[in-house]
Amino acid sequence: MVRSWPNIAITGTPGTGKSTHCELVIESLPIMRHINVGTLVKERSFHEGWDADYQTYDVDEDALLDYIEPLTGKNAPEPEDDEAEKRGGLLLDWHCCEAYPLRWVDLVVVLRCDHQQLWDRLEKRKYPLAKIQDNNEAEITNFVLNEAREAYPLESIVELKSETNDDVEANVERIVEWIRSWRSQHGFEST
Numbered sequence: 001m002v003r004s005w006p007n008i009a010i011t012g013t014p015g016t017g018k019s020t021h022c023e024l025v026i027e028s029l030p031i032m033r034h035i036n037v038g039t040l041v042k043e044r045s046f047h048e049g050w051d052a053d054y055q056t057y058d059v060d061e062d063a064l065l066d067y068i069e070p071l072t073g074k075n076a077p078e079p080e081d082d083e084a085e086k087r088g089g090l091l092l093d094w095h096c097c098e099a100y101p102l103r104w105v106d107l108v109v110v111l112r113c114d115h116q117q118l119w120d121r122l123e124k125r126k127y128p129l130a131k132i133q134d135n136n137e138a139e140i141t142n143f144v145l146n147e148a149r150e151a152y153p154l155e156s157i158v159e160l161k162s163e164t165n166d167d168v169e170a171n172v173e174r175i176v177e178w179i180r181s182w183r184s185q186h187g188f189e190s191t
C-alpha cells in the first residue's frame with residue numbers, strides 16, 4: 001500500500017446524496033479530492049454517445065479508468081515524485097462502483113434513501129418519468145448495493161441512510177473519522 005490517503009467509492013442510486021456527502025467531506029478534509037465521475041464523463045467525453053432509451057451516456061469505461069488510474073496513488077512512487085502523484089485520497093462519486101479495479105478502493109459507501117423521498121428529489125431535478133421510475137425501482141431492489149456486494153469484500157462496504165440533514169451530518173462525520181483512522185492504521189500522521 002503506497003498511497004497516503006484512502007480512496008473511497010461513494011455510490012448509490014442517483015439522488016441519494018453522493019455529491020452532497022462528498023462536498024461536505026472535502027470541507028472537513030480539503031486534501032481529499034472529489035471526482036464526480038458523471039461530470040467527468042460528460043466534460044471529457046469519456047463516452048460513445050447518448051443513450052436515449054436509458055437517458056444516459058454510453059460510458060467508455062476504458063478511457064475513463066485510464067484517466068483516473070494515475071490519480072489513485074497505487075503505483076510505487078519514485079522519491080522525486082510530486083506528493084500529489086502518490087497521495088490517492090479520491091472520493092469517487094458515481095452510481096456505479098463495480099467498474100473500478102479492486103485495488104483502487106479502500107472503502108465503498110452505499111447511500112440509501114426511502115424510495116418516495118428519492119422520487120421527490122428526482123422530480124425536482126426534472127428527470128423524465130421513465131428515468132425516475134427506473135431509478136426508483138433500482139433503489140427498491142437494492143441494485144447498487146448488490147453490485148457493490150458482487151464486486152467488493154463485504155467488510156469494505158458500508159451502507160448509510162441518507163434521508164435527513166442529520167443523516168448527512170452523521171455520515172460525513174463517520175467517513176471523516178474512518179479516513180483519519182485509516183491514516184493512523186497505515187502509519188501516517190493523523191490530521
Ligand SMILES: Nc1ncnc2c1ncn2[C@@H]1O[C@H](COP(=O)(O)OP(=O)(O)O)[C@@H](O)[C@H]1O
Nearest residue numbers: 014015016017018019020121162163164165168
Ligand atoms: N440526507 C439528505 N437529506 C436531505 N436532502 C438530501 C440528502 N441527501 C441529498 N439530499 C438532497 O437531494 C438532492 C440530491 O442530492 P445529490 O447529492 O445531488 O445526490 P447524488 O449525487 O447522489 O445524485 C439534493 O437536492 C440534496 O440537497
